[in-house]
Amino acid sequence: MLTTLIYRSQLNTSCKSIGLEAIIEKAKRRNSELGITGILLFNGVDFLQILEGAEESVIPLFHRIREDKRHQGVVELMRDYGPRRRFDNVGMILFDLRVDTPRSVLERVLRYSKLDSYLTSDDRVFKFIQTYITRPKPQTIKGTLFSSGDWQLEAEQAPFDKSLPLQPNQPCQFAFQPIVEPSEGKITSIEALIRGNDGGSPEQFFKAISSEDIYKIDLETKAWAFSLAEKIGIGDHKIAINLLPMSLVNVPDAVEFLVDQIGKYHLLPEQVVIEVTENEIISGFHQFHSAIKQLRAAGIGLAIDDFGSGYAGLSLLTRFQPDKLKIDREIISNIHLSGPKQAIVKSIVSCCTDLEITLVAEGIEKLEEWYWLESAGIKRFQGFLFARPQLNGVGQIHWPRPAC
Ligand code: C2E
Ligand code: MN
Numbered sequence: 001m002l003t004t005l006i007y008r009s010q011l012n013t014s015c016k017s018i019g020l021e022a023i024i025e026k027a028k029r030r031n032s033e034l035g036i037t038g039i040l041l042f043n044g045v046d047f048l049q050i051l052e053g054a055e056e057s058v059i060p061l062f063h064r065i066r067e068d069k070r071h072q073g074v075v076e077l078m079r080d081y082g083p084r085r086r087f088d089n090v091g092m093i094l095f096d097l098r099v100d101t102p103r104s105v106l107e108r109v110l111r112y113s114k115l116d117s118y119l120t121s122d123d124r125v126f127k128f129i130q131t132y133i134t135r136p137k138p139q140t141i142k143g144t145l146f147s148s149g150d151w152q153l154e155a156e157q158a159p160f161d162k163s164l165p166l167q168p169n170q171p172c173q174f175a176f177q178p179i180v181e182p183s184e185g186k187i188t189s190i191e192a193l194i195r196g197n198d199g200g201s202p203e204q205f206f207k208a209i210s211s212e213d214i215y216k217i218d219l220e221t222k223a224w225a226f227s228l229a230e231k232i233g234i235g236d237h238k239i240a241i242n243l244l245p246m247s248l249v250n251v252p253d254a255v256e257f258l259v260d261q262i263g264k265y266h267l268l269p270e271q272v273v274i275e276v277t278e279n280e281i282i283s284g285f286h287q288f289h290s291a292i293k294q295l296r297a298a299g300i301g302l303a304i305d306d307f308g309s310g311y312a313g314l315s316l317l318t319r320f321q322p323d324k325l326k327i328d329r330e331i332i333s334n335i336h337l338s339g340p341k342q343a344i345v346k347s348i349v350s351c352c353t354d355l356e357i358t359l360v361a362e363g364i365e366k367l368e369e370w371y372w373l374e375s376a377g378i379k380r381f382q383g384f385l386f387a388r389p390q391l392n393g394v395g396q397i398h399w400p401r402p403a404c
């Protein structure tokens with residue numbers, strides 16, 4: 001099927017020996033053999049590349065380009081299918097904004113296109129080209145690109161007691177995972193993730209419970225999370241717990257129970273954040289609303305978990321605004337490679353900045369992901385890169401530090 005793929009990238013300046021002309025000559029031959037049209041725009045700093053051809057040729061070629069050390073900062077912007085080619089010539093054509101004016105480049109690109117102007121005016125591909133040509137040229141690439149050699153991870157033992165043994169009658173365990181602010185080198189809170197006594201996942205733990213008991217047990221087990229938090233000595237750190245919203249609605253006096261247990265283990269309600277997932281909030285919103293009021297009145301914080309994984313999206317924030325919003329791992333993973341993910345996260349950052357909602361990016365596994373998100377204005381992170389959840393305790397934390 002006819003596929004169009006657009007990406008932006010930069011020349012790897014550390015490969016000094018490569019010239020742009022040589023790359024284009026080679027690409028011209030390779031693309032011709034594959035029946036691919038390449039339109040390359042360059043402004044002296046970054047590239048915009050359009051590849052058009054059969055899907056079986058374009059996608060493997062793009063994978064090779066991504067692996068090619070001469071390119072850096074390759075970000076996919078668009079992948080789409082269409083009924084006809086926009087450009088006839090196979091091979092590679094360079095449009096160089098260092099040589100020609102934006103106006104003449106745009107005219108030349110349109111001349112190369114075999115589509116009528118009414119087909120190009122609303123076409124996303126041409127809009128990408130037009131925006132690239134008319135935007136101000138980025139000043140420099142320095143500081144905008146991640147380079148793995150510039151960073152290293154430094155392990156540090158968390159300032160909490162080591163893992164605790166199981167207590168008598170303990171119905172479940174908790175694995176604690178810190179949420180960190182690497183720019184400040186500090187732990188901002190610790191999330192308590194439920195585990196079975198065999199160490200099994202939350203899913204397995206809840207599967208073994210009959211459906212009428214789930215909410216009660218979900219709520220009551222949180223007392224063990226508070227108890228463990230006190231025992232490991234969380235001090236004035238915050239603790240985040242996960243709850244099904246219905247555990248607050250269906251169990252009588254649920255909020256009172258939480259407030260009592262928080263006090264019993266010498267924590268403050270302001271130290272506690274309850275995380276609920278986006279979909280659960282929406283499906284039981286009316287009933288949940290009164291529970292939210294009670295939580296707020298008690299001083300307990302609220303976070304939307306897995307934001308972006310559900311169907312509500314940003315419109316959820318018109319209904320209620322949490323203290324914290326945690327962006328789902330699905331959006332975070334490989335964000336440094338994906339234009340659509342980057343655009344979505346930028347809009348979440350802008351929205352949460354206006355509404356003074358603290359953002360957390362979860363599921364960070366790569367330095368590249370952290371670096372992109374930190375540059376986009378996110379300060380708080382949770383993920384295996386920084387710390388793995390540890391049973392009944394808090395494990396090592398790995399801080400990214402500039403390599404000297
Ligand atoms: P969650 O609240 O979004 O918790 C984060 C999950 O992602 C945890 O899985 C954690 O181990 C995992 N995780 C953290 N960093 C990374 C990473 O870098 N990469 C990957 N691949 N995974 C990462 P876990 O512990 O299996 O929990 C799954 C879900 O179960 C939680 O997702 C939460 O929604 C739910 N849950 C946990 N404890 C409770 C609880 O006490 N009550 C209720 N109702 N739900 C709970
Ligand atoms: Mn959570």
Ligand code: MN
Nearest residue numbers: 305306326362
């Ligand atoms: Mn989550």
